[in-house]
Amino acid sequence: MSNARSDVSAFEFKSSGLKLLTFVPATLDVAVLDAALQQRLGGREHMLSNEQVALDFNQLPQTPTAAEVSALMAVLRNYALKPVMALGGNDAQQAAAQEAGLLLLDEETRVAAAAATPAPAPAPVAAPEAAPVRAPAMVITRPVRTGQQVYAKGSDLVVLALVSNGAEVIADGHIHVYAPLRGRALAGARGDTSARIFTTSLEAELVSIAGVYRTLDESLPASVKSKPAQVFLDQDNLVIEALAL
Structure with missing residues:
Protein backbone atom coordinates (compact mmCIF):
# COMPACT_ATOMS: atom_id res chain seq x y z
CA MET A 1 0.00 0.00 0.00
CA THR A 117 -29.89 8.36 28.67
CA PRO A 118 -31.97 10.37 31.17
CA ALA A 119 -31.14 14.02 31.64
CA PRO A 120 -29.47 14.72 34.96
CA ALA A 121 -31.77 16.00 37.67
CA PRO A 122 -31.25 19.60 38.78
CA ALA A 123 -28.72 19.79 41.56
CA PRO A 124 -30.21 20.72 44.94
CA VAL A 125 -29.24 24.06 46.37
CA ALA A 126 -26.55 23.49 48.96
CA ALA A 127 -23.75 25.26 50.68
CA PRO A 128 -20.68 25.81 48.51
CA GLU A 129 -18.17 23.00 48.64
CA ALA A 130 -14.44 23.26 48.57
CA ALA A 131 -12.90 22.83 45.13
CA PRO A 132 -11.38 19.38 44.54
CA VAL A 133 -7.74 19.18 45.42
CA ARG A 134 -5.48 18.64 42.42
CA ALA A 135 -2.58 16.22 42.78
CA PRO A 136 0.77 17.84 43.65
CA ALA A 137 2.58 19.29 40.68
CA MET A 138 5.25 17.21 38.98
CA VAL A 139 8.56 19.09 39.08
CA ILE A 140 11.30 18.30 36.56
CA THR A 141 14.73 19.75 37.28
CA ARG A 142 16.71 18.25 34.39
CA PRO A 143 16.45 19.08 30.67
CA VAL A 144 13.79 17.20 28.71
CA ARG A 145 15.81 15.97 25.77
CA THR A 146 14.89 15.22 22.16
CA GLY A 147 12.64 12.15 21.94
CA GLN A 148 11.67 12.23 25.62
CA GLN A 149 8.08 12.63 26.83
CA VAL A 150 7.02 13.77 30.31
CA TYR A 151 3.36 13.45 31.36
CA ALA A 152 1.94 14.92 34.58
CA LYS A 153 -1.22 12.86 35.03
CA GLY A 154 -3.88 14.65 37.08
CA SER A 155 -1.61 17.56 37.96
CA ASP A 156 0.39 20.56 36.80
CA LEU A 157 3.85 20.18 35.33
CA VAL A 158 6.76 22.44 36.30
CA VAL A 159 9.97 22.20 34.27
CA LEU A 160 13.03 24.07 35.56
CA ALA A 161 15.26 23.30 32.58
CA LEU A 162 15.30 23.31 28.80
CA VAL A 163 12.63 21.45 26.80
CA SER A 164 14.55 20.51 23.65
CA ASN A 165 13.32 20.36 20.07
CA GLY A 166 11.60 17.01 19.55
CA ALA A 167 10.75 16.63 23.25
CA GLU A 168 7.17 16.62 24.55
CA VAL A 169 5.73 17.84 27.85
CA ILE A 170 2.11 16.97 28.70
CA ALA A 171 -0.06 17.79 31.73
CA ASP A 172 -3.70 17.41 32.67
CA GLY A 173 -3.34 20.84 34.30
CA HIS A 174 -1.04 23.79 33.64
CA ILE A 175 2.48 23.61 32.23
CA HIS A 176 5.19 25.95 33.54
CA VAL A 177 8.58 25.95 31.80
CA TYR A 178 11.14 28.24 33.47
CA ALA A 179 13.60 27.88 30.59
CA PRO A 180 13.38 27.82 26.77
CA LEU A 181 10.41 25.77 25.55
CA ARG A 182 11.49 24.38 22.17
CA GLY A 183 9.57 21.12 21.91
CA ARG A 184 5.86 20.42 22.12
CA ALA A 185 3.68 21.40 25.10
CA LEU A 186 0.15 20.00 25.63
CA ALA A 187 -1.75 21.33 28.67
CA GLY A 188 -5.25 20.32 29.73
CA ALA A 189 -4.61 16.95 28.11
CA ARG A 190 -7.88 15.45 29.37
CA GLY A 191 -10.06 18.39 28.41
CA ASP A 192 -9.40 21.09 31.02
CA THR A 193 -10.06 24.23 28.97
CA SER A 194 -8.85 26.47 31.81
CA ALA A 195 -5.32 25.05 31.63
CA ARG A 196 -2.48 27.31 30.48
CA ILE A 197 1.10 27.08 29.30
CA PHE A 198 3.67 29.48 30.77
CA THR A 199 7.29 29.79 29.70
CA THR A 200 10.11 32.27 30.11
CA SER A 201 11.18 31.74 26.48
CA LEU A 202 8.62 30.63 23.88
CA GLU A 203 10.31 28.77 21.01
CA ALA A 204 7.91 25.81 20.82
CA GLU A 205 7.23 23.57 17.83
CA LEU A 206 3.60 23.02 18.91
CA VAL A 207 1.35 24.15 21.75
CA SER A 208 -2.03 22.69 22.70
CA ILE A 209 -4.74 23.44 25.26
CA ALA A 210 -7.45 20.78 25.74
CA GLY A 211 -6.85 19.42 22.25
CA VAL A 212 -6.87 22.78 20.47
CA TYR A 213 -3.40 23.07 19.00
CA ARG A 214 -1.23 25.32 16.91
CA THR A 215 2.10 24.59 15.28
CA LEU A 216 4.59 27.41 15.62
CA ASP A 217 6.73 26.70 12.58
CA GLU A 218 5.61 30.02 11.18
CA SER A 219 7.24 33.19 12.47
CA LEU A 220 6.01 34.31 15.87
CA PRO A 221 5.56 38.01 16.59
CA ALA A 222 8.65 39.65 18.04
CA SER A 223 6.65 40.40 21.20
CA VAL A 224 6.56 36.69 22.14
CA LYS A 225 9.27 34.91 20.15
CA SER A 226 11.98 33.69 22.56
CA LYS A 227 10.36 35.80 25.29
CA PRO A 228 8.17 35.17 28.34
CA ALA A 229 4.69 34.19 27.14
CA GLN A 230 1.54 32.33 28.06
CA VAL A 231 -0.87 30.23 26.00
CA PHE A 232 -4.54 29.85 26.87
CA LEU A 233 -7.99 29.31 25.39
CA ASP A 234 -10.45 32.13 24.79
CA GLN A 235 -13.58 30.16 23.96
CA ASP A 236 -12.30 27.94 21.13
CA ASN A 237 -9.45 30.22 20.10
CA LEU A 238 -5.87 29.57 21.13
CA VAL A 239 -4.28 32.79 22.38
CA ILE A 240 -0.55 33.45 22.72
CA GLU A 241 0.42 36.60 24.53
CA ALA A 242 3.47 38.14 26.18
CA LEU A 243 4.07 37.94 29.92
CA ALA A 244 5.48 40.88 31.83
CA LEU A 245 8.02 39.37 34.22
Missing part, protein backbone atom coordinates in the same frame (compact mmCIF):
# COMPACT_ATOMS: atom_id res chain seq x y z
CA SER A 2 1.07 3.59 -0.61
CA ASN A 3 2.86 5.64 2.04
CA ALA A 4 1.99 8.89 0.28
CA ARG A 5 -0.20 10.06 3.13
CA SER A 6 1.83 11.93 5.78
CA ASP A 7 2.12 10.50 9.29
CA VAL A 8 0.23 13.37 10.90
CA SER A 9 -2.83 12.88 8.64
CA ALA A 10 -2.93 9.09 8.78
CA PHE A 11 -5.58 9.13 11.52
CA GLU A 12 -7.40 11.28 14.05
CA PHE A 13 -8.97 10.80 17.49
CA LYS A 14 -12.57 11.90 18.12
CA SER A 15 -14.90 11.81 21.12
CA SER A 16 -17.96 9.63 20.57
CA GLY A 17 -21.45 10.00 22.04
CA LEU A 18 -20.77 6.95 24.19
CA LYS A 19 -17.88 8.68 25.94
CA LEU A 20 -15.66 6.14 24.25
CA LEU A 21 -12.57 7.28 22.40
CA THR A 22 -12.97 6.73 18.66
CA PHE A 23 -10.03 5.91 16.40
CA VAL A 24 -10.65 6.98 12.80
CA PRO A 25 -8.04 5.47 10.48
CA ALA A 26 -7.61 6.97 7.03
CA THR A 27 -5.31 4.13 5.91
CA LEU A 28 -4.74 0.46 6.68
CA ASP A 29 -0.99 0.71 6.13
CA VAL A 30 0.24 -0.45 9.54
CA ALA A 31 3.70 1.05 8.99
CA VAL A 32 2.19 4.50 8.40
CA LEU A 33 -0.12 4.14 11.39
CA ASP A 34 2.68 2.90 13.64
CA ALA A 35 4.87 5.86 12.69
CA ALA A 36 1.97 8.29 13.24
CA LEU A 37 1.12 6.81 16.64
CA GLN A 38 4.77 6.94 17.66
CA GLN A 39 4.91 10.59 16.63
CA ARG A 40 1.66 11.48 18.42
CA LEU A 41 1.84 9.30 21.54
CA GLY A 42 5.43 8.13 21.95
CA GLY A 43 5.77 4.88 23.92
CA ARG A 44 3.27 2.91 25.99
CA GLU A 45 3.03 5.53 28.75
CA HIS A 46 1.04 8.48 27.42
CA MET A 47 -2.11 10.47 28.14
CA LEU A 48 -4.38 7.84 26.50
CA SER A 49 -2.78 4.74 28.03
CA ASN A 50 -5.28 1.92 28.71
CA GLU A 51 -8.17 3.77 27.06
CA GLN A 52 -10.79 1.62 25.31
CA VAL A 53 -11.37 2.68 21.71
CA ALA A 54 -13.98 2.16 19.02
CA LEU A 55 -12.76 1.83 15.43
CA ASP A 56 -14.63 4.05 12.98
CA PHE A 57 -14.22 2.95 9.35
CA ASN A 58 -16.09 5.85 7.75
CA GLN A 59 -12.95 7.48 6.33
CA LEU A 60 -11.36 4.33 4.92
CA PRO A 61 -11.25 4.39 1.10
CA GLN A 62 -11.20 0.58 0.90
CA THR A 63 -12.84 -2.42 2.53
CA PRO A 64 -10.46 -4.15 4.97
CA THR A 65 -10.13 -7.85 5.39
CA ALA A 66 -10.43 -9.40 8.82
CA ALA A 67 -6.65 -9.87 8.81
CA GLU A 68 -6.12 -6.15 8.13
CA VAL A 69 -8.48 -5.21 10.96
CA SER A 70 -6.59 -7.58 13.28
CA ALA A 71 -3.29 -5.97 12.26
CA LEU A 72 -4.73 -2.53 12.99
CA MET A 73 -5.88 -3.74 16.43
CA ALA A 74 -2.41 -5.11 17.13
CA VAL A 75 -0.82 -1.73 16.34
CA LEU A 76 -3.20 0.00 18.75
CA ARG A 77 -2.45 -2.54 21.49
CA ASN A 78 1.27 -1.83 21.03
CA TYR A 79 0.47 1.70 22.27
CA ALA A 80 -1.59 0.54 25.29
CA LEU A 81 -4.92 1.22 23.55
CA LYS A 82 -7.74 -1.33 23.80
CA PRO A 83 -9.91 -1.73 20.67
CA VAL A 84 -13.28 -3.13 21.76
CA MET A 85 -15.84 -2.29 19.09
CA ALA A 86 -16.44 -0.97 15.59
CA LEU A 87 -18.85 1.63 14.31
CA GLY A 88 -19.60 3.15 10.92
CA GLY A 89 -18.53 1.83 7.56
CA ASN A 90 -20.40 -0.34 5.09
CA ASP A 91 -21.66 -3.91 5.58
CA ALA A 92 -18.43 -5.47 4.30
CA GLN A 93 -16.31 -3.34 6.64
CA GLN A 94 -18.50 -4.24 9.59
CA ALA A 95 -18.35 -7.92 8.68
CA ALA A 96 -14.55 -7.77 8.61
CA ALA A 97 -14.50 -6.03 11.99
CA GLN A 98 -16.81 -8.64 13.50
CA GLU A 99 -14.70 -11.48 12.10
CA ALA A 100 -11.65 -9.85 13.72
CA GLY A 101 -13.40 -10.04 17.09
CA LEU A 102 -14.82 -6.53 17.51
CA LEU A 103 -18.31 -5.77 18.75
CA LEU A 104 -20.50 -3.88 16.29
CA LEU A 105 -22.35 -0.68 17.03
CA ASP A 106 -24.52 0.73 14.29
CA GLU A 107 -25.59 4.37 14.15
CA GLU A 108 -29.24 3.63 15.03
CA THR A 109 -28.23 1.82 18.21
CA ARG A 110 -25.85 4.62 19.07
CA VAL A 111 -28.53 7.30 18.67
CA ALA A 112 -31.06 5.23 20.60
CA ALA A 113 -28.61 4.74 23.45
CA ALA A 114 -27.95 8.46 23.63
CA ALA A 115 -31.69 9.25 23.59
CA ALA A 116 -32.38 6.73 26.35
Whole structure:
Protein backbone atom coordinates (compact mmCIF):
# COMPACT_ATOMS: atom_id res chain seq x y z
CA MET A 1 0.00 0.00 0.00
CA SER A 2 1.07 3.59 -0.61
CA ASN A 3 2.86 5.64 2.04
CA ALA A 4 1.99 8.89 0.28
CA ARG A 5 -0.20 10.06 3.13
CA SER A 6 1.83 11.93 5.78
CA ASP A 7 2.12 10.50 9.29
CA VAL A 8 0.23 13.37 10.90
CA SER A 9 -2.83 12.88 8.64
CA ALA A 10 -2.93 9.09 8.78
CA PHE A 11 -5.58 9.13 11.52
CA GLU A 12 -7.40 11.28 14.05
CA PHE A 13 -8.97 10.80 17.49
CA LYS A 14 -12.57 11.90 18.12
CA SER A 15 -14.90 11.81 21.12
CA SER A 16 -17.96 9.63 20.57
CA GLY A 17 -21.45 10.00 22.04
CA LEU A 18 -20.77 6.95 24.19
CA LYS A 19 -17.88 8.68 25.94
CA LEU A 20 -15.66 6.14 24.25
CA LEU A 21 -12.57 7.28 22.40
CA THR A 22 -12.97 6.73 18.66
CA PHE A 23 -10.03 5.91 16.40
CA VAL A 24 -10.65 6.98 12.80
CA PRO A 25 -8.04 5.47 10.48
CA ALA A 26 -7.61 6.97 7.03
CA THR A 27 -5.31 4.13 5.91
CA LEU A 28 -4.74 0.46 6.68
CA ASP A 29 -0.99 0.71 6.13
CA VAL A 30 0.24 -0.45 9.54
CA ALA A 31 3.70 1.05 8.99
CA VAL A 32 2.19 4.50 8.40
CA LEU A 33 -0.12 4.14 11.39
CA ASP A 34 2.68 2.90 13.64
CA ALA A 35 4.87 5.86 12.69
CA ALA A 36 1.97 8.29 13.24
CA LEU A 37 1.12 6.81 16.64
CA GLN A 38 4.77 6.94 17.66
CA GLN A 39 4.91 10.59 16.63
CA ARG A 40 1.66 11.48 18.42
CA LEU A 41 1.84 9.30 21.54
CA GLY A 42 5.43 8.13 21.95
CA GLY A 43 5.77 4.88 23.92
CA ARG A 44 3.27 2.91 25.99
CA GLU A 45 3.03 5.53 28.75
CA HIS A 46 1.04 8.48 27.42
CA MET A 47 -2.11 10.47 28.14
CA LEU A 48 -4.38 7.84 26.50
CA SER A 49 -2.78 4.74 28.03
CA ASN A 50 -5.28 1.92 28.71
CA GLU A 51 -8.17 3.77 27.06
CA GLN A 52 -10.79 1.62 25.31
CA VAL A 53 -11.37 2.68 21.71
CA ALA A 54 -13.98 2.16 19.02
CA LEU A 55 -12.76 1.83 15.43
CA ASP A 56 -14.63 4.05 12.98
CA PHE A 57 -14.22 2.95 9.35
CA ASN A 58 -16.09 5.85 7.75
CA GLN A 59 -12.95 7.48 6.33
CA LEU A 60 -11.36 4.33 4.92
CA PRO A 61 -11.25 4.39 1.10
CA GLN A 62 -11.20 0.58 0.90
CA THR A 63 -12.84 -2.42 2.53
CA PRO A 64 -10.46 -4.15 4.97
CA THR A 65 -10.13 -7.85 5.39
CA ALA A 66 -10.43 -9.40 8.82
CA ALA A 67 -6.65 -9.87 8.81
CA GLU A 68 -6.12 -6.15 8.13
CA VAL A 69 -8.48 -5.21 10.96
CA SER A 70 -6.59 -7.58 13.28
CA ALA A 71 -3.29 -5.97 12.26
CA LEU A 72 -4.73 -2.53 12.99
CA MET A 73 -5.88 -3.74 16.43
CA ALA A 74 -2.41 -5.11 17.13
CA VAL A 75 -0.82 -1.73 16.34
CA LEU A 76 -3.20 0.00 18.75
CA ARG A 77 -2.45 -2.54 21.49
CA ASN A 78 1.27 -1.83 21.03
CA TYR A 79 0.47 1.70 22.27
CA ALA A 80 -1.59 0.54 25.29
CA LEU A 81 -4.92 1.22 23.55
CA LYS A 82 -7.74 -1.33 23.80
CA PRO A 83 -9.91 -1.73 20.67
CA VAL A 84 -13.28 -3.13 21.76
CA MET A 85 -15.84 -2.29 19.09
CA ALA A 86 -16.44 -0.97 15.59
CA LEU A 87 -18.85 1.63 14.31
CA GLY A 88 -19.60 3.15 10.92
CA GLY A 89 -18.53 1.83 7.56
CA ASN A 90 -20.40 -0.34 5.09
CA ASP A 91 -21.66 -3.91 5.58
CA ALA A 92 -18.43 -5.47 4.30
CA GLN A 93 -16.31 -3.34 6.64
CA GLN A 94 -18.50 -4.24 9.59
CA ALA A 95 -18.35 -7.92 8.68
CA ALA A 96 -14.55 -7.77 8.61
CA ALA A 97 -14.50 -6.03 11.99
CA GLN A 98 -16.81 -8.64 13.50
CA GLU A 99 -14.70 -11.48 12.10
CA ALA A 100 -11.65 -9.85 13.72
CA GLY A 101 -13.40 -10.04 17.09
CA LEU A 102 -14.82 -6.53 17.51
CA LEU A 103 -18.31 -5.77 18.75
CA LEU A 104 -20.50 -3.88 16.29
CA LEU A 105 -22.35 -0.68 17.03
CA ASP A 106 -24.52 0.73 14.29
CA GLU A 107 -25.59 4.37 14.15
CA GLU A 108 -29.24 3.63 15.03
CA THR A 109 -28.23 1.82 18.21
CA ARG A 110 -25.85 4.62 19.07
CA VAL A 111 -28.53 7.30 18.67
CA ALA A 112 -31.06 5.23 20.60
CA ALA A 113 -28.61 4.74 23.45
CA ALA A 114 -27.95 8.46 23.63
CA ALA A 115 -31.69 9.25 23.59
CA ALA A 116 -32.38 6.73 26.35
CA THR A 117 -29.89 8.36 28.67
CA PRO A 118 -31.97 10.37 31.17
CA ALA A 119 -31.14 14.02 31.64
CA PRO A 120 -29.47 14.72 34.96
CA ALA A 121 -31.77 16.00 37.67
CA PRO A 122 -31.25 19.60 38.78
CA ALA A 123 -28.72 19.79 41.56
CA PRO A 124 -30.21 20.72 44.94
CA VAL A 125 -29.24 24.06 46.37
CA ALA A 126 -26.55 23.49 48.96
CA ALA A 127 -23.75 25.26 50.68
CA PRO A 128 -20.68 25.81 48.51
CA GLU A 129 -18.17 23.00 48.64
CA ALA A 130 -14.44 23.26 48.57
CA ALA A 131 -12.90 22.83 45.13
CA PRO A 132 -11.38 19.38 44.54
CA VAL A 133 -7.74 19.18 45.42
CA ARG A 134 -5.48 18.64 42.42
CA ALA A 135 -2.58 16.22 42.78
CA PRO A 136 0.77 17.84 43.65
CA ALA A 137 2.58 19.29 40.68
CA MET A 138 5.25 17.21 38.98
CA VAL A 139 8.56 19.09 39.08
CA ILE A 140 11.30 18.30 36.56
CA THR A 141 14.73 19.75 37.28
CA ARG A 142 16.71 18.25 34.39
CA PRO A 143 16.45 19.08 30.67
CA VAL A 144 13.79 17.20 28.71
CA ARG A 145 15.81 15.97 25.77
CA THR A 146 14.89 15.22 22.16
CA GLY A 147 12.64 12.15 21.94
CA GLN A 148 11.67 12.23 25.62
CA GLN A 149 8.08 12.63 26.83
CA VAL A 150 7.02 13.77 30.31
CA TYR A 151 3.36 13.45 31.36
CA ALA A 152 1.94 14.92 34.58
CA LYS A 153 -1.22 12.86 35.03
CA GLY A 154 -3.88 14.65 37.08
CA SER A 155 -1.61 17.56 37.96
CA ASP A 156 0.39 20.56 36.80
CA LEU A 157 3.85 20.18 35.33
CA VAL A 158 6.76 22.44 36.30
CA VAL A 159 9.97 22.20 34.27
CA LEU A 160 13.03 24.07 35.56
CA ALA A 161 15.26 23.30 32.58
CA LEU A 162 15.30 23.31 28.80
CA VAL A 163 12.63 21.45 26.80
CA SER A 164 14.55 20.51 23.65
CA ASN A 165 13.32 20.36 20.07
CA GLY A 166 11.60 17.01 19.55
CA ALA A 167 10.75 16.63 23.25
CA GLU A 168 7.17 16.62 24.55
CA VAL A 169 5.73 17.84 27.85
CA ILE A 170 2.11 16.97 28.70
CA ALA A 171 -0.06 17.79 31.73
CA ASP A 172 -3.70 17.41 32.67
CA GLY A 173 -3.34 20.84 34.30
CA HIS A 174 -1.04 23.79 33.64
CA ILE A 175 2.48 23.61 32.23
CA HIS A 176 5.19 25.95 33.54
CA VAL A 177 8.58 25.95 31.80
CA TYR A 178 11.14 28.24 33.47
CA ALA A 179 13.60 27.88 30.59
CA PRO A 180 13.38 27.82 26.77
CA LEU A 181 10.41 25.77 25.55
CA ARG A 182 11.49 24.38 22.17
CA GLY A 183 9.57 21.12 21.91
CA ARG A 184 5.86 20.42 22.12
CA ALA A 185 3.68 21.40 25.10
CA LEU A 186 0.15 20.00 25.63
CA ALA A 187 -1.75 21.33 28.67
CA GLY A 188 -5.25 20.32 29.73
CA ALA A 189 -4.61 16.95 28.11
CA ARG A 190 -7.88 15.45 29.37
CA GLY A 191 -10.06 18.39 28.41
CA ASP A 192 -9.40 21.09 31.02
CA THR A 193 -10.06 24.23 28.97
CA SER A 194 -8.85 26.47 31.81
CA ALA A 195 -5.32 25.05 31.63
CA ARG A 196 -2.48 27.31 30.48
CA ILE A 197 1.10 27.08 29.30
CA PHE A 198 3.67 29.48 30.77
CA THR A 199 7.29 29.79 29.70
CA THR A 200 10.11 32.27 30.11
CA SER A 201 11.18 31.74 26.48
CA LEU A 202 8.62 30.63 23.88
CA GLU A 203 10.31 28.77 21.01
CA ALA A 204 7.91 25.81 20.82
CA GLU A 205 7.23 23.57 17.83
CA LEU A 206 3.60 23.02 18.91
CA VAL A 207 1.35 24.15 21.75
CA SER A 208 -2.03 22.69 22.70
CA ILE A 209 -4.74 23.44 25.26
CA ALA A 210 -7.45 20.78 25.74
CA GLY A 211 -6.85 19.42 22.25
CA VAL A 212 -6.87 22.78 20.47
CA TYR A 213 -3.40 23.07 19.00
CA ARG A 214 -1.23 25.32 16.91
CA THR A 215 2.10 24.59 15.28
CA LEU A 216 4.59 27.41 15.62
CA ASP A 217 6.73 26.70 12.58
CA GLU A 218 5.61 30.02 11.18
CA SER A 219 7.24 33.19 12.47
CA LEU A 220 6.01 34.31 15.87
CA PRO A 221 5.56 38.01 16.59
CA ALA A 222 8.65 39.65 18.04
CA SER A 223 6.65 40.40 21.20
CA VAL A 224 6.56 36.69 22.14
CA LYS A 225 9.27 34.91 20.15
CA SER A 226 11.98 33.69 22.56
CA LYS A 227 10.36 35.80 25.29
CA PRO A 228 8.17 35.17 28.34
CA ALA A 229 4.69 34.19 27.14
CA GLN A 230 1.54 32.33 28.06
CA VAL A 231 -0.87 30.23 26.00
CA PHE A 232 -4.54 29.85 26.87
CA LEU A 233 -7.99 29.31 25.39
CA ASP A 234 -10.45 32.13 24.79
CA GLN A 235 -13.58 30.16 23.96
CA ASP A 236 -12.30 27.94 21.13
CA ASN A 237 -9.45 30.22 20.10
CA LEU A 238 -5.87 29.57 21.13
CA VAL A 239 -4.28 32.79 22.38
CA ILE A 240 -0.55 33.45 22.72
CA GLU A 241 0.42 36.60 24.53
CA ALA A 242 3.47 38.14 26.18
CA LEU A 243 4.07 37.94 29.92
CA ALA A 244 5.48 40.88 31.83
CA LEU A 245 8.02 39.37 34.22
